[in-house]
Amino acid sequence: MKPHGRWRRFLKTWLEQHARALVGSLGAFTRNRVPSLMTAGVIGIALALPAAFLLLLDNIQTLTSGWQGQPHASLFLKRDLDTKQVALLAQQIGTRNGVIHARIITPEQGLEELRELSGFRQALALLPSNPLPPVIEVEPSGALTPAQVDSLIDELAALPSVARIRMDRDWLRRLHAILYLFERGTWVVAALLGITVILVVGNTIRLDIENRRDEIIIVKLIGATDAFVRRPFLYSGLWHGLAGGLLACLLVETGRLLLAGPVSHLASLYGSRFELAGIGFSGGLTLLGCGAFLGLVGSRLAVGRHLTALEPR
Known part of the structure; x- marks a missing residue:
């Protein structure tokens, strides 16, 4: 066989x-x-x-x-930036990995929002000028880990046009x-x-x-x-x-x-x-x-x- x-x-x-x-x-x-x-x-x-x-x-x-309460980072820019520089910076930030979108809040929009939320509309109307700087509101991706979010925030904070950055990350870590x-x-x-x-x-x-x-x-x-x-x-x-x-x-x-x-x-x-x-x-x-x-x-x-x-x- x-x-x-x-x-x-x-x-x-x-x-x-x-x-x-x-x-x-x-x-x-x-x-x-x-x-x-x-x-x-x-x-x-x-x-x-x-x-x-x-x-x-x-x-x-x-x-x-997918929750709308996903934390947002508020980038307070330097006051000497003009509208074009702010728009260009927002476009550059929006194309970064880990960023869903970047929204510009002009000083006028920020002041109007402050009037609506604070309840001091009459007091704010007495201000001689708008003290608020331009702000870019950045929404990180929900797929990022806390360590990746921290790294992204540190990179954004190091940008020369950013004067200050604020984001409540404690609840995200928890x-x-x-x-x-x-x-x-x-x-x-x-x-x-x-x-x-x-x-x-x-x-x-x-x-x-x-x-x-x-x-x-x-x-x-x-x-x-x-x-x-x-x-x-x-x-x-x-x-x-x-x-x-x-x-x-x-x-x-x-x-x-x-x-x-x-x-x-x-x-x-x-x-x-x-x-x-x-x-x-x-x-x-x-x-x-x-x-x-x-x-x-x-x-x-x-x-x-x-x-x-x-x-x-």
């Missing part, structure tokens, strides 16, 4: 064995509906909790990046620190719940191995390899993980749909059109992949530990 024919036969046999184990483990999963669904339910809840927190974090970041803490805590919880999924799947596979103890010993007596015996249990863990990942997707999307209406109503009261974003197709695939991976890891650990003890005597 030619070498490529031998390899083709080997590959065909290998694929048939895996297909048989895959279908057989799916049949066992569907026959034992109640325990299988209970295990999948635990996996689904364990995956849905960190997924929901991460989805909430993404929505918060989207909301804050916001990023809170979001970072929230994200780090979510990943810690996700890791703990991932370990829980592995233990749950491992315990399920261990019970399945104990229930089929005699069958495994007989199969080994007639020459079955450890890989042959191990294969159905690995696929069983895979099916449990996939079912749990699918349930997690359903739980997260159900929660989003339940909250979408109240969130949209609350956003409309603030004049916003913000809507809760879902996990999407890529997020669903990620949940399914995580469930399948954790199911395989849990089943592999359980099989590797308990199968070696079932040797025929």
Whole structure:
């Protein structure tokens, strides 16, 4: 027999064995509906909790990046600049990386705004001249980190035409620190719940191995390899993980749909059109992949530990 024919036969046999184990483990999963669904339910809840927190974090970041309360830097220019110089400087600043736009506030506009907001219109009318300098209001991009915003503000403050710069960056640092803490805590919880999924799947596979103890010993007596015996249990863990990942997707999307209406109503009261974003197709695939991976890891650990003890005597 030619070498490529031998390899083709080997590959065909290998694929048939895996297909048989895959279908057989799916049949066992569907026959034992109640325990299988209970295990999948635990996996689904364990995956849905960190997924929901991460989805909430993404929505918060989207909301804050598009929020009109994004901090603005006020660049107070020197009073000897004329209108053309101010316009040219605003154009140069507006083209910088990390700047959304730069808006010019003339001394006349600044004085009128001060009259409207301060309530001292009559007192300000007694001023012999306008004491306010031209101002360029700069809006940094919401995608910048606090360190990048600080670097941008320092660069703008170093411009020779800028006399003074003002920006309240403390709240921005606090916001990023809170979001970072929230994200780090979510990943810690996700890791703990991932370990829980592995233990749950491992315990399920261990019970399945104990229930089929005699069958495994007989199969080994007639020459079955450890890989042959191990294969159905690995696929069983895979099916449990996939079912749990699918349930997690359903739980997260159900929660989003339940909250979408109240969130949209609350956003409309603030004049916003913000809507809760879902996990999407890529997020669903990620949940399914995580469930399948954790199911395989849990089943592999359980099989590797308990199968070696079932040797025929």
